[in-house]
Amino acid sequence: MAVKGIILADRVRGDKGLVLDPLTRKIYLELTVPGPEDNRGDVDRLVDALQPELEGTVTVPLELMFGLSAVLREGDWRVTATVGGMVPGVWNLVTVEPGDTTSRHFGLAVDIGTTTVVVYLVDMHDGRVLGTAADYNGQVVFGEDVLTRIYLSATPEGLRQLQEAVVQTLNGLIERLAAEHNILPAEISAVAVGANSTMVHLFLGLDPSRICMAPYIPVVNNPGLVPAGKLGLAVNPLAPVYCLPSVGSYLGGDIIGGVLASGMHRSPELSLFVDIGTNGEIVMGNRDWLVGCAGAAGPALEGGVVANGMRAEPGAVDSVSIDARTGQVHYTTIGGAPPAGICGSGLVDCLAEMLLAGIIDRAGRFKNGQREFVVVPARDSATGKDIVVTQVDIHNFMRTKGAVNAALELLVESVGCQLGDIRRFYAAGAFGHYLHLESAITIGLYPDLPREKMIRLGNASGEGARLVLLSGQKRREAESIARNITYFELNASQVFMNKFVGSKFLPHTNLDYFPTVKEKLMKRGLFAS
Template sequence: MLTDKGVILVEGVNRGDLILEPLTRKIYIELGEPSLNDNQADVDRLVAALRKILGPVTVPLTVMRRVPGVLLEAGWRVTVTLGEEASGTLILMDLEPGNTTNRHYGLAVDIGTTTVVVYLVNMQNGQIMGTAADYNGQIFFGEDILTRIYLGSTPDGLEQLQRAILDTLNKLIKQLIKKHNVEAREISAVAVGANTTMVHLFLGLDPSRICKAPYIPTVNSPGIIPAGQLGLQINPLAPVYCLPSVGSYVGGDVVAGVLVSGLHLSPELSLFVDIGTNGEIIMGNRDWLVGCAGAAGPALEGGVAKNGMRAEPGAVDSVRIDPDTGKVYYTTIDGVPPVGICGSGLVDCLAELLLAGIIDRSGRFKDGRDRFVVVPAEESATGQDIVITQADINNLLRTKGAVNAALELLLESVGCDLSDIERFYVAGGFGQYLHLESAITIGLYPDLPRDRMVRLGNSSGEGARLVLLSKQKRVEAEEIARNITYFELNASQAFMNKFVGSMFLPHTNLDYFPTVKEKLIQRGLLYPNSSVT
């Protein structure tokens, strides 16, 4: 839009089904030069021109100090960056000489318990310019989330954990701005997808009540916070928006996943599962949504298994066992000599041990041994056997049992059956690389027609990108969070009963897993008429 003062405003650009209305906007403006007949103050002149098209605009003192010099240098032709304060008031965040509207950048961030991913986004066209990832620096203080909650319950511990995640983020930001020739000040907005605990530790909020009855977090919807208050090394006035959580164990990363899947807009009944630190499950459609979570992550993230490791070079990521000879075939990430086993390899291994008849449906080794050699010492990079132990299997059973039980409880609560589910969305990096057949064989995923299963990848990061770029998507995310009916499982006796019943491979009731039942029958591991034993 061009006004009589020469103001050019570009916003609401349509990109497919996404109308670009980012968290911040950049506007090029040409002002009339001051004179003896027009001696309005510099800041007042700028604000008056902006008010004509935008309404009231506040100017922080730090920006106010720069206005005269920039206006004079630029010949009264400048680009302003505007954001919204928590109250909804527009704030002048930055002022640059000339027309720099094509340099409009933001960050979409996925803060995982294990891994942090930062996407540099061009907010003029919505495209991802670059990606940087690293392990969450909080791992130094504890791989599992409960350890971090306990540490974060003390002032010193909370400060350490917040500093760790900020150091991780700032390191990744530096990598991106250096690679893509962007100034830190040019990054004017951040959107974050993360579980409830990670949001608390990122914002420096006490997480202690997250794991104590009645499991109440400090906040579910923290709103917009200036980057400078947090210590992010970008424009200090940049708005930081964290996707809202639903409860202690269903966080903004899950809300982001629902947003990306679109299940909240569909008439079909859909199921969304994100297995990471927790096994988070959302079920519903455009009319209703229910959700819950069961502790799942440590065993599958590799931090608990004897030879477990994160998914990095040298991790065994797939396993096959010849049922006749017992010979093991495996692959590793990047094809380098094996160092350990990551989550997908552990799930494969458990499924193959069952189908090869080496363990029974209770997860016990049939010959009484306490471990199985996946990679012999002479083939490993460590010079030692890489194994899966009976203790590892027990941990995996508890993990998959929690997911089973949570899903059963949700289905029962809303009076639905597995056969009613039309779409099954798998989220997260773990879900992206996990072999579906193995996950179904052990009962981690439901035995649904495979064409109903959709991998979403890093839906937390993509959801953060969507809310970074679109006001409509931010409104949608808030509505999703409000509309999810959250079932707290920690004090549920029904959940515990179902958990005990799901501690078999794939489940106590084999009729829930017809394709797995057929495999076991074909391999002579089950009588044809069996359903439970």
């Protein structure tokens, strides 16, 4: 299945300066052969050999003791031990293999999105991504939006179904990658996960119901390490699974991973990080301070609200242009397939073009009283029906855009900054990667900043997961980022609501916030200074 949104953050893919210290270590050992003068048990012999190689103590789970003697003798006392740190200073044995297998050291970096799940197979011996697989989150059959899934998870049976659905999705991707790269799933000895707070809870089988109720407190923000077998993952059952920490109910580990991947937390420059997906999540700051907030955004962008909306898959209209003189519409579809609907990037393009062509006004209303705009006529569509953007679609989108605008405006004002102070703007997520910047700025979804300051990160959550999979330093950085972000809860903010009302214009009530858009509108006679 072709699923968009699997691009890693190009900016950090080179791994310059990344010291490999992965979540698990493989250590080759040549053990002394037992005899009359050395009658230590097989487990004790292995632990004694491992101890000098590691800082801390080594524990051996009972399930590994059963077959250990046979493995040691099969390898003629030359074996490779894989260990992982579940508790600081304590190393758990994950597996023991005969011979030297240190060059076969595999892990997974995982991005669990509300809509899409992406898995990267990583060679932890050198840090390379060996392969990528993506699919739709199996939970979508229970509800496309987060709130529906939270409601379902209120019963033990519903929670079990949702946990099993995402694990089944992951296991299908794991088995596909293992087969493609000629490895056994049991050779995968570590997993790092980036996901929003609700997805982490559902993945771990934890009750997420309090995430959407005041005062919006999750069960856990930093779940630490969990053995893969407890979750049902089709990897080594003792492989440690690390979920990137969250800040709060609506600022999750996916955003922490994105901030980590951007490097903004180490820069003296003021940076802005935006990920518009199920929620519109924003983090602003530099190496000295970080602030963040989140607001509901995604439904109008993921196909569930728009009349002819669909996910970003083959046949989705993903770009639109309108000739202002003739009204002729030009569009492209994903994969060049016959148009079947319109995805988020196509919707943003269409709204920007309709504004600049004078089809809608700045309040998002059709000027001639029509109720919809035909993007693709029925004769050209795969469905045999017109593909349209309706007045209701525009109204729903205006709420999404307004929420992002208001959150950004509140964040900037709260720290005494101005948009002009921002030196770097990071657009994260699949939506941010494929979205046309000019269209996003034209309708006010992104701030009107110099374009050279704007950087697309692609799947920053997946890249953040890869970094913490490979580096203990990056894991400590991620946890430091989560601790140091000052989180603004918008659900109870009257200031946010006031700004939200003022933001429901294209691009904004105050056009001075968007000087390049103001200039475009004036040139086309759509706004008088």
